[in-house]
Amino acid sequence: MPALKGWHPGERSIRHKLGFDAIPATAQAYTWISGDLPREHAKFHSEKLYFLPLTTLDEQGRPWGSILTDGVEGDPFLDNLGCGEREVEGMLVAGIGVEAATRRRNKFAGKVVEVRRGKSSHSVEFDLVVNGAIGECPKCITIRQLVPFPRASPKVVHKRPTLSKDDRLAEDAISFILSSDTVFLGITYSTFPNDTRVYPSRVGMNHRGGRPGFILVRPSDGRTIVLPDFSGNRIMSSVGTSKPPPASLTFVNFTTGDILYVTGNATNLVGPESQAIMPFQNTLTTVYVTGYTLILNALPCREDPASNIQPNPYSPPIRFLAEEKPPSLFDTSKTLMATLLCTAPLSPHSLGESSKELAINPGHNASFWTLPPSSGRGNISTWLRHAQARETGLWDWADVRKTKAPHQSSQKRILDLTPNLCQLPMPTLESISESSNNVDFLLHCIAAYKKVINDLRQRFIRFEQFALEEIAAERERNAELEQQLLQMQATI
Structure with missing residues (x-):
C-alpha cells in the first residue's frame, strides 16, 4: 500500500518549477513509496551494512544526520535521543542504507516508539515503526570495497552545536567538504495545520554523490555549503520541502574514518538564481551552517587498500562558483577519458557484424523532446522506448514532424522516427531462400527493400534538418549564458 496520498505543497512547487509535473511517467511517482518495510529491505538493512545514516531532529527542530554504528561519542543521534532522558515517543526518523560494493540503496522513514538505555553511555536500543520505504537507483554511487576496522578510536575535535552570525567553519572542516565525493542529505517537512492528516510532517535521508570536490563552500562567508542537484528519479522529495x-x-x-556532521538552513534554487551562484547548474541547494561536529577516526570500517575505487562514470564535471575566479568554467582535470580500441571502415554498400548479439527489438525508436523550460530555456532530452500498441492500433511509419508532444504545451517539439516493419509487406529471408529460382519474386524483394531504404533516407534527411535547427538554437542559448557570465564576472 502506498505510504503517501499525493505530493505535498513543497514537492508540487519544485516539480512545477522544473517541469516534472508535465511528465506523465512521474505524475504519480509518490505511489512508488511503500507504506511498510519490504522483507528484502529489512534483510538488507540488518545484514548488508557496516553503518546506517539516520536523520533525527534536535530540540530546535533542526535535522542532524547520524552514522549509526556500535555507538560513537559525539554522534548527534545520542544527543537527540537524550539516552532516554527526553520524551522521544513518536520522534520522526529516516534512514538510507547504501551498500557501496554493489551500489544498492534503500530508504525508509518512520517514528521511534520505544527507547532503552544501553550498557554503556554511548549505546542505546530503540524500536521504530516504518511507514515509508523505497528502493532507489545506483546513480552517482562510487563503488568501494569496505572492510571492518576494529581499531576505530573516535576523537571529537570540533563540536559547535550553535554558531554566531560571524562564525565560519574551521579550515579542516572546509577541506573535508571540498575533498568529499559522498554526502548524506537529511531534510524535514513541517506540515501546515490544515494538511496534517493528508500530508503529515516527516523527515528524510538521501545519498548525494559525484566527483571529489563537487560540493563547495562559498569563500565569501566560509559557512554556506553549495550542493548541486543532479538528475535522478524526479520524485524531488529531498529538495521539495x-x-x-x-x-x-x-x-x-x-x-581515515572521519565524520563531519552539519546542520543548517537550506535554500533550493532553480534556473537563473541557481546559475547566479554556480554557472550552468540549473538546480542546487545551499545550506547556511548553524551547527557542526567533526569527529576523527570514528567509522568502524575503511576502504580496502587492495581494492580499486570505481567512480560513477555519469557524474557531471565539477562546476565552480561564480564568486570564485577559476581558470575555466569546469574542472577538466578529473574528466573521464575514453580509450580507442579499434576502428572499422563504414560503407553504404555492405553490412558490418557485431562481436556479440545486440539486445535490440524490432520497433525500437528514438524521440527528442524539448522539456518545459524552468528558466526560459529548453533542454533537449532523449528518450528510448519500445514500439507498443496504442488505442488506435500499432504504430506505423511516422513523418519527422513538429507537433504537440503529449501532455506538453504547443511550444514543445517532438521528433518521432517510429518504423514498425511488421506492417510493411517485407519478404522474409526464409521466403527469399525458398524462392531463389523465382526471378520475379527476387526482383520484388529488391524493390521492396529499396523502397524502405529510400523512405528511411528521406526521413533521416528531415531529421538532420531538425537536429541542425536545435543545435543552432542551443548554441544561441549558450552564447546568451556566456554573455551573462561575463557580465557577472565584471560586476564581482
Whole structure:
C-alpha cells in the first residue's frame, strides 16, 4: 500500500518549477513509496551494512544526520535521543542504507516508539515503526570495497552545536567538504495545520554523490555549503520541502574514518538564481551552517587498500562558483577519458557484424523532446522506448514532424522516427531462400527493400534538418549564458 496520498505543497512547487509535473511517467511517482518495510529491505538493512545514516531532529527542530554504528561519542543521534532522558515517543526518523560494493540503496522513514538505555553511555536500543520505504537507483554511487576496522578510536575535535552570525567553519572542516565525493542529505517537512492528516510532517535521508570536490563552500562567508542537484528519479522529495527548510549534511571519509556532521538552513534554487551562484547548474541547494561536529577516526570500517575505487562514470564535471575566479568554467582535470580500441571502415554498400548479439527489438525508436523550460530555456532530452500498441492500433511509419508532444504545451517539439516493419509487406529471408529460382519474386524483394531504404533516407534527411535547427538554437542559448557570465564576472 502506498505510504503517501499525493505530493505535498513543497514537492508540487519544485516539480512545477522544473517541469516534472508535465511528465506523465512521474505524475504519480509518490505511489512508488511503500507504506511498510519490504522483507528484502529489512534483510538488507540488518545484514548488508557496516553503518546506517539516520536523520533525527534536535530540540530546535533542526535535522542532524547520524552514522549509526556500535555507538560513537559525539554522534548527534545520542544527543537527540537524550539516552532516554527526553520524551522521544513518536520522534520522526529516516534512514538510507547504501551498500557501496554493489551500489544498492534503500530508504525508509518512520517514528521511534520505544527507547532503552544501553550498557554503556554511548549505546542505546530503540524500536521504530516504518511507514515509508523505497528502493532507489545506483546513480552517482562510487563503488568501494569496505572492510571492518576494529581499531576505530573516535576523537571529537570540533563540536559547535550553535554558531554566531560571524562564525565560519574551521579550515579542516572546509577541506573535508571540498575533498568529499559522498554526502548524506537529511531534510524535514513541517506540515501546515490544515494538511496534517493528508500530508503529515516527516523527515528524510538521501545519498548525494559525484566527483571529489563537487560540493563547495562559498569563500565569501566560509559557512554556506553549495550542493548541486543532479538528475535522478524526479520524485524531488529531498529538495521539495517547505521553505526555507532546515537540512543536514553528513560527510564521511572512508580512508581515515572521519565524520563531519552539519546542520543548517537550506535554500533550493532553480534556473537563473541557481546559475547566479554556480554557472550552468540549473538546480542546487545551499545550506547556511548553524551547527557542526567533526569527529576523527570514528567509522568502524575503511576502504580496502587492495581494492580499486570505481567512480560513477555519469557524474557531471565539477562546476565552480561564480564568486570564485577559476581558470575555466569546469574542472577538466578529473574528466573521464575514453580509450580507442579499434576502428572499422563504414560503407553504404555492405553490412558490418557485431562481436556479440545486440539486445535490440524490432520497433525500437528514438524521440527528442524539448522539456518545459524552468528558466526560459529548453533542454533537449532523449528518450528510448519500445514500439507498443496504442488505442488506435500499432504504430506505423511516422513523418519527422513538429507537433504537440503529449501532455506538453504547443511550444514543445517532438521528433518521432517510429518504423514498425511488421506492417510493411517485407519478404522474409526464409521466403527469399525458398524462392531463389523465382526471378520475379527476387526482383520484388529488391524493390521492396529499396523502397524502405529510400523512405528511411528521406526521413533521416528531415531529421538532420531538425537536429541542425536545435543545435543552432542551443548554441544561441549558450552564447546568451556566456554573455551573462561575463557580465557577472565584471560586476564581482
